[in-house]
Amino acid sequence: MSAASCLRSEDQFLCSICLEVFTDPVSTSCGHNFCKSCITHHWDSNVQCVCPLCKDTFYTRPEMKVNTFISQMTAEFRQSPQKEASRRSEEPAAKPGEVQCDVCTGTKLKAIKSCLKCEASYCETHLEPHLTAARLRSHQLIHPVDNLEDRMCKKHNETLKLFCKTDQTCVCLICPVLDHKNHEFVPLEEEYEGKKSELVKMVAELQQKIQLTLLKI
Numbered sequence: 001m002s003a004a005s006c007l008r009s010e011d012q013f014l015c016s017i018c019l020e021v022f023t024d025p026v027s028t029s030c031g032h033n034f035c036k037s038c039i040t041h042h043w044d045s046n047v048q049c050v051c052p053l054c055k056d057t058f059y060t061r062p063e064m065k066v067n068t069f070i071s072q073m074t075a076e077f078r079q080s081p082q083k084e085a086s087r088r089s090e091e092p093a094a095k096p097g098e099v100q101c102d103v104c105t106g107t108k109l110k111a112i113k114s115c116l117k118c119e120a121s122y123c124e125t126h127l128e129p130h131l132t133a134a135r136l137r138s139h140q141l142i143h144p145v146d147n148l149e150d151r152m153c154k155k156h157n158e159t160l161k162l163f164c165k166t167d168q169t170c171v172c173l174i175c176p177v178l179d180h181k182n183h184e185f186v187p188l189e190e191e192y193e194g195k196k197s198e199l200v201k202m203v204a205e206l207q208q209k210i211q212l213t214l215l216k217i
Contacts, residue, residue: 013077016053017042022074026064030056033070040064099144101126111144116159119148163191
């Protein structure tokens with residue numbers, strides 16, 4: 001279900017007598033809710049009209065009317081799984097070569113983000129907790145990638161964020177303190193952009209040489 005639906009816990013829509021989602025929900029004066037048929041049968045089976053939850057006694061049997069607000073909320077709750085299934089069916093399934101959601105069961109949907117902290121990739125639906133839950137919002141999200149474990153330091157289990165120019169290897173923030181003392185470091189993104197520029201320049205020079213060779217031929 002979506003984050004908004006998750007805020008409405010399923011327990012809120014369960015009758016404490018039949019333990020099913022409310023059918024024609026009614027409210028007692030003590031503030032508890034039950035299926036109309038459940039509370040009616042319960043009181044028919046007992047001498048006194050007592051609330052099954054708080055044991056509040058009603059000396060005159062209350063006239064129970066369907067609570068329209070709770071009835072509407074229950075109807076929305078019943079429809080939410082169908083709406084969610086319909087929405088998920090419209091999401092693109094992962095194609096060959098694309099990163100798959102690690103949480104999806106059955107058809108694997110296309111992941112839109114990967115979490116370096118969780119070492120998992122998520123589709124739009126399963127990413128929602130990372131966008132709404134306070135304790136997950138601090139996690140670092142990146143464009144979806146495979147083999148997330150390769151982006152973690154094997155020794156310290158931290159994200160690789162630096163490039164050690166001395167040893168020509170990627171390291172985490174703990175490595176310089178413990179294993180790479182007095183080495184030269186640059187941010188991993190900076191080294192990536194530098195290597196990318198070198199590669200683009202190399203490809204351009206190679207293409208120029210190929211064109212010159214073709215002209216000679």
